[in-house]
């Protein structure tokens with residue numbers, strides 16, 4: 001039965017939209033296809049997960065979402081637009097757009113729990129919510145659920161809407177009619193390959209985390225590689241280069257979720273502020289922000305790398 005003709009499926013999609021999700025789709029909970037599993041295993045074996053040791057853990061669960069919830073029948077995938085209405089000045093130390101507003105773990109999780117409560121109340125079925133909090137291949141399942149496709153830039157691209165989306169999942173024991181997987185692809189575009197300042201993309205849709213500035217500036221503990229400062233330009237936290245250049249993002253519209261908008265204080269932040277920031281100021285400014293992940297030491301390390309590369313550039 002198509003989702004539109006399935007009463008509870010239709011109500012779940014309407015409820016997701018009322019909670020602020022921009023796209024929702026259903027996939028049958030089952031093992032990940034062998035080709036996708038092998039691709040991930042190859043990526044790990046080549047060490048391209050870099051400092052993200054967690055990427056190699058719990059692979060049995062990552063390969064089968066039924067291990068996340070007893071009796072799981074469906075994976076409900078949801079996407080939430082985070083593109084902000086206001087942006088930092090171009091000469092400010094740049095933060096990845098996803099980190100402009102309140103931490104997505106909090107914003108998305110709260111809405112996933114409300115959707116799960118709705119499902120359980122309506123059907124008695126169990127649910128488990130995931131937002132980067134479990135070994136689940138969110139982008140793979142989003143493609144399976146028909147929300148979009150994984151681009152050469154390793155991002156989930158929602159056709160006609162772009163890639164500035166958070167993904168969340170509700171795994172449930174409720175059997176839902178699966179949506180048709182998205183079969184679109186990037187075609188011959190390749191703009192992100194040229195735009196990546198760190199040569200971290202190889203054209204297959206995989207990213208080399210050992211080179212990706214997003215991974216290095218956020219996930220890496222300890223010193224950055226010597227080459228990174230120059231590649232960073234003025235990116236002090238994360239990198240959006242492979243999304244900014246993507247033709248799918250030319251029509252990006254601002255999110256309707258207030259918590260995802262940046263504060264005026266954040267938009268005023270300068271490089272000098274970061275250099276001089278105290279732990280108390282960091283805790284205040286980023287109290288509910290994903291930027292906490294890198295801690296003040298990481299943020300100041302990143303700013304120092306930018307400063308060092310700038311000083312060398314001026315000497316030459």
Ligand code: SF4
Nearest residue numbers: 196212213239241242
């Ligand atoms: S986030 Fe930046 S460094 Fe990483 S792949 Fe995209 S463009 Fe390259």
Ligand code: SF4
Nearest residue numbers: 151186189190192246
């Ligand atoms: S820039 Fe082009 S190749 Fe890269 S993700 Fe976007 S559409 Fe795909």
